[in-house]
Amino acid sequence: MQIINDPAYMQKTAESLRLKHQLIAVVMTMGALHEGHLSLLKIAKENAGTVILTIFVNPRQFGPDEDFHRYPRPFEKDAAMAKAAGVDYLFAPDVESMYTEGFQTQVNTGDITNRFEGEKRPGHFNGMATVVLKLLMISKAHLAIFGEKDAQQLAVIKRMVRDFNLGTTIIEAPVVRNEDGLATSSRNIYLSSQERQQATVLYQGILRAKELVAQGMTETEKILEEVAAVIGSAPDATIDYTGIVDADTFAETGTLRPNAHHRLLLAVWIGSTRLIDNSILEPLEQSAAQDT
Structure with a gap:
């Protein structure tokens, strides 16, 4: 497994893979990997020859009173889990490389986000969609796997991919639960x-x-x-x-x-x-x- 931090190098690597006719699947996470994430990686491995896992705690999808600074970041553990799961490339950029000086463009997610999570967390979905779009462009993935647990997020991503003609196939993965039914998170x-x-x-x-x-x-x-x-x-x-x-x-x-x-x-x-x-x-x- 190769760990890459630089977005430009990840994009160049992905382009090289495409030129070699490699089918690429991406799984996007904020780290703190658990069984739910591993289930997404399993689906990715079953559907593509190359799997990219992204780990990026995206500040633009956290509100001012949310848990961005205390969000768990066990990178060494995550990297070990990713390697064991058969990930080919672990892309883990820092905030400065993803949002360079002067960055100001973002996705406006529209009416689908006016309710529920979007109403409770203003700006969340615009920030989420913006980073997902960037990660799709950087990874150049043919396939992207997202869990149904974040159902409104999934609906937003599917709409964005369709509206922007991105050409990425979105695979929906079922909610993974513990034995007592609690969804993994x-x-x-x-x-x-x-x-x-x-x-x-x-x-x-x-x-x-x-x-x-x-x-x-x-x-x-x-x-x-x-x-x-x-x-x-x-x-x-x-x-x-x-x-x-x-x-x-x-x-x-x-x-x-x-x-x-x-x-x-x-x-x-x-x-x-x-x-x-x-x-x-x-x-x-x-x-x-x-x-x-």
Whole structure:
């Protein structure tokens, strides 16, 4: 595995790989690698001959009151995990090389980010999309693998790739969960042991929503009320938002429609740690149709 810090050298290396007809896949992370990231790398290895892993804690997607300075940065551990996972190139630039003096251009992500994470974290998606665009240009990847756990982020990236005719194929990877259902996240390390136990209420809320939908409930307000009750059973849990949306546009919906893709969204504070999760909801008619 080769570690590269300079964006220009990474781009030159990627161009050389393309000229040799190498199929390139990229997995973008902010480090603090966990099983979720490793699952993305596994998909990358299965679909491409060359895998680039990027590690860059992007300051432009953190708000002024968020955890940029305390975000975990265990680079040596991450590098060892990347090598063991079969990564070919680890691209780990510093902030100064990614945002050179006078840098001022950014992606405007539009209406899809006016709600949920975009509303709660102003500027987050513009900063995220800007760095993803830069990393796609630097890595020259044919394929990019992103997890469904950051569902709104995934929708934004897919729209950007389509709108800008970037030609990169986006592969969606399912949420990776611990045995108790908690989605893997770099922020889970902030949880105390007691909070870690309480954090399972996010997944319990998802299971409750799926149970109600399987029973035929389609009114999203009632489903969300039940989900909120489950999450509220944890003493240190505070709901930031819940919602049920069209999975592509992220427009909220009042009724689940057959043969439409709906997604349940959760953002919950467990103590001082903010966790997000989501899941696709399938109305009864759609589930029955798929079983036949």
